[in-house]
Structures are given as C-alpha cells and as structure tokens.
Amino acid sequence: RFMKHYILVAKDVGDLTRIVCSALEVKQLTTAPALKALLAPMTWRKRARLRKTSDFKIDNGRINVAHAKVFSQDPVNLIRLFWLAEKYNVLFHPEAFRLVRASLKLIDKKLRANKEANELFVKLLTSPDNPEVALRRMNEAGVLGRFVPSFGTIVSMMQFNMYHHYTVDEHLVRSVGILSDIEHGRCADDHPVATEILPTLESRRALYVAAFVHDIAKGREEDHSIAGARIARRLCPRLGLSAAETETVSWLVEHHLDMSLFAQSRDLNDPKTIQDFAEIVQSPERLKLLLILTVADIRAVGPGVWNGWKGQLLRTLYYETRPVLAGSQMELSRREQTQLTIETLRGRVDDIPEEAFTRFAALHEPDYWLRTTTDQQVRHARMIVTADARGADFAADVMAHAFEGITELSIFSPSHPRLLSMIAGACTSSGANIVGAQISTTRDGHALDTIRLAREFDRSEDEERRAARIAASIQELVEEKVTIDDIMSKRPKSRESLKAFSVEPQVVIDNNLSEELTVIEINCIDRPGLLFDLTREIADLKLNIASAHIATFGEKAVDVFYVTGPGAAKVTNAARQTA
Known part of the structure; x- marks a missing residue:
C-alpha cells in the first residue's frame, strides 16, 4: 500500500510538472513569430479539419479544446481527444490536459456503455501508428483507469519480486507497444518468427486487446490468468468485439503463461510435451497468437529479461507444435525415426571413415538419436571419433x-x-x-x-x-x-x-x-x-x-x-x- 501510494503521488507530481513545462513551452511559442507555422500546409489542414469536424483545435502545434464545456456537453470527447491526438500525431495543450483531469467524474457507466466511445477506444488501442503513446497519455490523465475500471485497480501496483521491473499498468502499456514494434518490423532481428507470422493473423484486433488485459487481474487472491479471462469475457463485448474475438481474447489471457512455462521447464524433445501443449492450443491460429503474445509479455517485463535462449526455446516449441496441429506430422516408428536420423547424420559427416562412424552409431541408444539435433550429432561424432583415435x-x-x-x-x-x-x-x-x-x-x-x-x-x-x-x-x-x-x-x-x-x-x-x-x-x-x-x-x-x-x-x-x-x-x- 505504501509503495502504491508513493507511486501515485509521484505520478501526480510528474503530471503536474508536465503541465507546467507544456504551459511554459506554449507561452514561449506565442511570443515567437508565428507566420511560418501559419503557412505550413499540414498545420493549416489539421486546424481546418479539426475545427470543422470536432470540438477541438490546434493551438501552437498542440491539440486544445475549442471551449470550456467540451467535455460536459459531450463526455465522449474525453475519449475522442486521445483518438484525435493519435490520429494527427500531435501533443496535448496544457489547458486541454488540465480540463481532462478536472472532468474525470464525467466518465461513468453511461459513457463506458457508449458505443462510439468504445469504438474510438478500440481504434486507439489497435492503431497502426503508436498505440503505446496514446495509452500512456490516457493513463497519465487518469482516463484509462476510469474508462476500464479493472485497469484502474492495477494502476501503480507494484510487483514485489526481482523479476518484474515495472508496475502492472506500465507493463501492460509496454506490452502493447512491443506488439506494435513487432508489427512494424522493428524487432525483426530479435523476433524473426513473430515478425513473419503477425501479418498472417486473422485475429489482429483480439491480439491487441489480449495484450492490453492479460495481467489486468493481478493482485487478487485468485489466479490472475483465470480471473483475467473472466474480466475479458465481460469487457470484450462492451468494446464491440464479436463472440469469436471475445473467446479468443479470454483464451489468450487464461493461457498467456503456458507457452513460456512449457518452453522453459519442459523437455521439448519429449513427444509428450509437444502433444500436451498441442492439446491446450488446439489450432494453428491460436499457436501464432500465443507465440506473439508471449514474446511481447516477456519483453515488457523489463530490460535484460529477454534473451536469445528464451527465443530459441519458444521457436522450437512453435515449430514442433505446428505440424501436430496441422495433422501433418510423420507417422514413423521409433526404429524408422532412429534409422532415418543416422542416415541423415552419415551424409553430414561423410569424411569420417565408415568403420569409425559405425562404432560411433553403435554407442547410442534410440533416445539419443531422437532427443538431439543433427548439428549436435555432427559435433558429437567428430569429438568422439577424434578422442577414440587419440585413445583419450x-x-x-x-x-x-x-x-x-x-x-x-x-x-x-x-x-x-x-x-x-x-x-x-x-x-x-x-x-x-x-x-x-x-x-x-x-x-x-x-x-x-x-x-x-x-x-x-x-x-x-x-x-x-x-x-x-x-x-x-x-x-x-x-x-x-x-x-x-x-x-x-x-x-x-x-x-x-x-x-x-x-x-x-x-x-x-x-x-x-x-x-x-x-x-x-x-x-x-x-x-x-x-x-x-x-x-x-x-x-x-x-x-x-x-x-x-x-x-x-x-x-x-x-x-x-x-x-x-x-x-x-x-x-x-x-x-x-x-x-
């Protein structure tokens, strides 16, 4: 409680500092020559479009309210403001931000049930541009926790361990940001598979919503995955998601830890591991969704948590499970698999004399051939044959x-x-x-x-x-x-x-x-x-x-x-x- 109170107070101080700094910046801009900004075609178009279609305007390059009753006359503007700022990629005028903070009481059950408000929020959450910045602005203003009350309960919630670096709300916002980075190819070097499969998804919107809510039930006595899935089943229809999307989101939230746990703590060379995981996932689409969500979740935990080994484990689990779900795995007997593996290895080490290779192959039980990769077998063969020749x-x-x-x-x-x-x-x-x-x-x-x-x-x-x-x-x-x-x-x-x-x-x-x-x-x-x-x-x-x-x-x-x-x-x- 003390840490949460401390973070909330520090957050308020930071927000106030941001408002003051923005006000000083705007004041400085008003004293500078404005002719260049006035003649800039993009600025002029933004101003004209906003004035004609909304209750907002561009003031010194920042989005501002057109009048003091913008929110009281139409509470949907509390969501629309953030959507417009994201759409036009503009900063907030300090007066607009101050008025938002003063109007938070207008975010009530009626606004949360408003169809347009929910549609705007989903557009913002799944924006192809920069949803992380938009969500962080909403969170800093206090709008996000009021519009999604379950999110409000985890704002500034500390996680008292050495694994998580951020509060729960910051972790969720960062998860959405990393998802966006993967989609734009900014993480292709670290996450080639996730980058490759994300454009092929049929459930992109469900993935973004799942990233936003996957830890939303943290801090409860009940398993946060189970409780979070229940929250998702209530929230998704309100946001306008279809029944199929709602089911996908709730499943992802309930199972968002499974792929990481299987990859890091189960033997991926054991067929039972792959079969058990495939029974949980059940479809290739869910497998793709879960892989991408798992990557975003781990990356958003904090700096230094993700490493190449975790990535390799996840990729191995993905590639081993995919043919099982597609029903295309080869039905070979244990003896046939072993023989095929030995023949493949022989082709890779054809410089080793036949007699030496035969001795090496005879050393191993079938489990060895089925649990090691061909690259490992190549190195093992050369190591053991060389040692045998030296009598070591x-x-x-x-x-x-x-x-x-x-x-x-x-x-x-x-x-x-x-x-x-x-x-x-x-x-x-x-x-x-x-x-x-x-x-x-x-x-x-x-x-x-x-x-x-x-x-x-x-x-x-x-x-x-x-x-x-x-x-x-x-x-x-x-x-x-x-x-x-x-x-x-x-x-x-x-x-x-x-x-x-x-x-x-x-x-x-x-x-x-x-x-x-x-x-x-x-x-x-x-x-x-x-x-x-x-x-x-x-x-x-x-x-x-x-x-x-x-x-x-x-x-x-x-x-x-x-x-x-x-x-x-x-x-x-x-x-x-x-x-």
Missing part, C-alpha cells in the same frame, strides 16, 4: 551461439553418478549460469552430456575460451586431480538483494508429463551453487537425470529434472518419492 577417455566440444544467447558445452567422459554435479560445480565456481542440460549414457559406459550456458561475453571467441576453462576444470574433477570442495570454495557469494525475498520451497513429482520419465520440479530461492546441491542430492537418491531445464524468474529458481530410477524405470514407489 575424456573429450569436450564448445559451440557458441550468438543469436540464441547460449554457449553449448558437450562433455564425453567415463560415466560417473556425480558427473552432472561436477559439471554444475565447475560452472558455479566460474560464475557460469546453466540454463539447460541433456544427459546421455553410451553403451560402452561413457556419459555424453550437453550443457547450455547463458552467454556472458559479446565475442564468441571469449565465450569459447570460458567454456574451455570450465571443461578443463571438469576433466580435473573426473580424473580426481582436484576435489569438488576445492572447486566449490571458489563459488561467488549470494547477492545481497536476495536477502529481502523469501520463496517457499516446493517439490513436485509428476509421472504424467512424460511417457518414460518421472518429472521433478523444484521451486525455491535462487543462489550460487543451487544446481550443484540439487544434482548431488538427486545422485544420492540413486536417480538418473535424463535432462535438466533451468529457469530463473528474478529471485525464484524453477529447476525441472527428467529422471529415472533403478532399471531406467519411472519413480513410482511412494517411499522413494517421499525421500
């Missing part, structure tokens, strides 16, 4: 991915129950942040682990040197040249800012998320060495990790492990689950 028992491969924002470190080593803990410890001591891990065991008793590290340096050469140092530390641990205690003594200290937050630890064990693996989800406060501690405990429980998916939301860590118990079976024993 340990090998590493590094590949920096600038666009995805990660560096991939592959480790080939004698299998060890604590190998992933060693890897996590080496990464922790070097300050590297693991965002994902894929673990495979070969038929000759080796481990082939692929670790994805969050990118730290701009230059790929620096990233590769850092990963090479981590690989050297892992080799020393495997060969027992150093102990894990020596490595972990170098771990960085916890951030002081984390001490202000608490996250109730939670462990969820689920056998329904994968056909063959048990999924363990751990929610707790983030800290250096957390992944090392978790993987060590899992190893102590005699569980084998098939993949790990690491996500951090400010102070909160969400680590998900796909594991098997003895005999490579799911963990179904209640006593083992409790342990």
Whole structure:
C-alpha cells in the first residue's frame, strides 16, 4: 500500500510538472513569430479539419479544446481527444490536459456503455501508428483507469519480486507497444518468427486487446490468468468485439503463461510435451497468437529479461507444435525415426571413415538419436571419433551461439553418478549460469552430456575460451586431480538483494508429463551453487537425470529434472518419492 501510494503521488507530481513545462513551452511559442507555422500546409489542414469536424483545435502545434464545456456537453470527447491526438500525431495543450483531469467524474457507466466511445477506444488501442503513446497519455490523465475500471485497480501496483521491473499498468502499456514494434518490423532481428507470422493473423484486433488485459487481474487472491479471462469475457463485448474475438481474447489471457512455462521447464524433445501443449492450443491460429503474445509479455517485463535462449526455446516449441496441429506430422516408428536420423547424420559427416562412424552409431541408444539435433550429432561424432583415435577417455566440444544467447558445452567422459554435479560445480565456481542440460549414457559406459550456458561475453571467441576453462576444470574433477570442495570454495557469494525475498520451497513429482520419465520440479530461492546441491542430492537418491531445464524468474529458481530410477524405470514407489 505504501509503495502504491508513493507511486501515485509521484505520478501526480510528474503530471503536474508536465503541465507546467507544456504551459511554459506554449507561452514561449506565442511570443515567437508565428507566420511560418501559419503557412505550413499540414498545420493549416489539421486546424481546418479539426475545427470543422470536432470540438477541438490546434493551438501552437498542440491539440486544445475549442471551449470550456467540451467535455460536459459531450463526455465522449474525453475519449475522442486521445483518438484525435493519435490520429494527427500531435501533443496535448496544457489547458486541454488540465480540463481532462478536472472532468474525470464525467466518465461513468453511461459513457463506458457508449458505443462510439468504445469504438474510438478500440481504434486507439489497435492503431497502426503508436498505440503505446496514446495509452500512456490516457493513463497519465487518469482516463484509462476510469474508462476500464479493472485497469484502474492495477494502476501503480507494484510487483514485489526481482523479476518484474515495472508496475502492472506500465507493463501492460509496454506490452502493447512491443506488439506494435513487432508489427512494424522493428524487432525483426530479435523476433524473426513473430515478425513473419503477425501479418498472417486473422485475429489482429483480439491480439491487441489480449495484450492490453492479460495481467489486468493481478493482485487478487485468485489466479490472475483465470480471473483475467473472466474480466475479458465481460469487457470484450462492451468494446464491440464479436463472440469469436471475445473467446479468443479470454483464451489468450487464461493461457498467456503456458507457452513460456512449457518452453522453459519442459523437455521439448519429449513427444509428450509437444502433444500436451498441442492439446491446450488446439489450432494453428491460436499457436501464432500465443507465440506473439508471449514474446511481447516477456519483453515488457523489463530490460535484460529477454534473451536469445528464451527465443530459441519458444521457436522450437512453435515449430514442433505446428505440424501436430496441422495433422501433418510423420507417422514413423521409433526404429524408422532412429534409422532415418543416422542416415541423415552419415551424409553430414561423410569424411569420417565408415568403420569409425559405425562404432560411433553403435554407442547410442534410440533416445539419443531422437532427443538431439543433427548439428549436435555432427559435433558429437567428430569429438568422439577424434578422442577414440587419440585413445583419450575424456573429450569436450564448445559451440557458441550468438543469436540464441547460449554457449553449448558437450562433455564425453567415463560415466560417473556425480558427473552432472561436477559439471554444475565447475560452472558455479566460474560464475557460469546453466540454463539447460541433456544427459546421455553410451553403451560402452561413457556419459555424453550437453550443457547450455547463458552467454556472458559479446565475442564468441571469449565465450569459447570460458567454456574451455570450465571443461578443463571438469576433466580435473573426473580424473580426481582436484576435489569438488576445492572447486566449490571458489563459488561467488549470494547477492545481497536476495536477502529481502523469501520463496517457499516446493517439490513436485509428476509421472504424467512424460511417457518414460518421472518429472521433478523444484521451486525455491535462487543462489550460487543451487544446481550443484540439487544434482548431488538427486545422485544420492540413486536417480538418473535424463535432462535438466533451468529457469530463473528474478529471485525464484524453477529447476525441472527428467529422471529415472533403478532399471531406467519411472519413480513410482511412494517411499522413494517421499525421500
């Protein structure tokens, strides 16, 4: 309450300062020669058009009221003013802004039910020009929260965590702005898929409305996605949206977190993950809408939250789900898929001798071929064949991915129950942040682990040197040249800012998320060495990790492990689950 009151007061001070500065600027303009402005054809046309068709005028290049009773005589003008300012791309005259603030009581149930007022608001919200600026002006004037009362409840609402940088209302306004940036191609380098598919949407208007309301129920005891969908079902018909558009908006609001959660905390190489997500989405149009909304939502959280790795995860989930929804996925048996993958790889590494390639292919179980990409298999084949030729028992491969924002470190080593803990410890001591891990065991008793590290340096050469140092530390641990205690003594200290937050630890064990693996989800406060501690405990429980998916939301860590118990079976024993 204190922070909300503080922000509201600071907002009032800012608004007053803006009015005073605008008044001083207008006063300065009135003392300057006005002949040039008078003769400017665009200015003259704007003035003439406004005077003939509305109760407003252009005064010194700013939109102003024609008389003091503009709003009392026609309250729709409180919405029309912002629509005209957006349409003609003009600033507000301080007198107009002052009169708006003094007329807020005119925004009542009657105005909110007015068809023209709602049509103007939707035009403004879905403007092809700059809807973010228009919405921010309405919010600063106090109009937005009164015209959409549910929005008014989240104005200046703080989110007390390290993940969200802005108040809820600012986050929603920024979400609409990022959506507009994507539509205009200003984000094509970072979001090529979203930029490509947005012009193909059939539900553009529904997407903009969903972006505006997706967090509108924050701060309630009920799940804000469920409550927000209910608000959307009431609000959309009032705004003039059709029944189909209303259903689309409410569905997007209810499921606006799903794609991010699936992408960051589920195994995208597991067919069950894709099937579960496809059952939620149900149509290609919804898939496109949800991808774009998810991108805008994450980007609007704050600077530094979006990264290339999140983008890659979302793109992978999108491309894996699209053929399932279209009904065009290939119906191949597990054996046929494995054979096709091996044949594809052989064509990519035709310089490797046949005998060496045959030995490499024979090392792996079918799961390896179905869970790794061809590019990864190419690097693994060259790494292992080279190590075999040298008679080496340990090998590493590094590949920096600038666009995805990660560096991939592959480790080939004698299998060890604590190998992933060693890897996590080496990464922790070097300050590297693991965002994902894929673990495979070969038929000759080796481990082939692929670790994805969050990118730290701009230059790929620096990233590769850092990963090479981590690989050297892992080799020393495997060969027992150093102990894990020596490595972990170098771990960085916890951030002081984390001490202000608490996250109730939670462990969820689920056998329904994968056909063959048990999924363990751990929610707790983030800290250096957390992944090392978790993987060590899992190893102590005699569980084998098939993949790990690491996500951090400010102070909160969400680590998900796909594991098997003895005999490579799911963990179904209640006593083992409790342990």
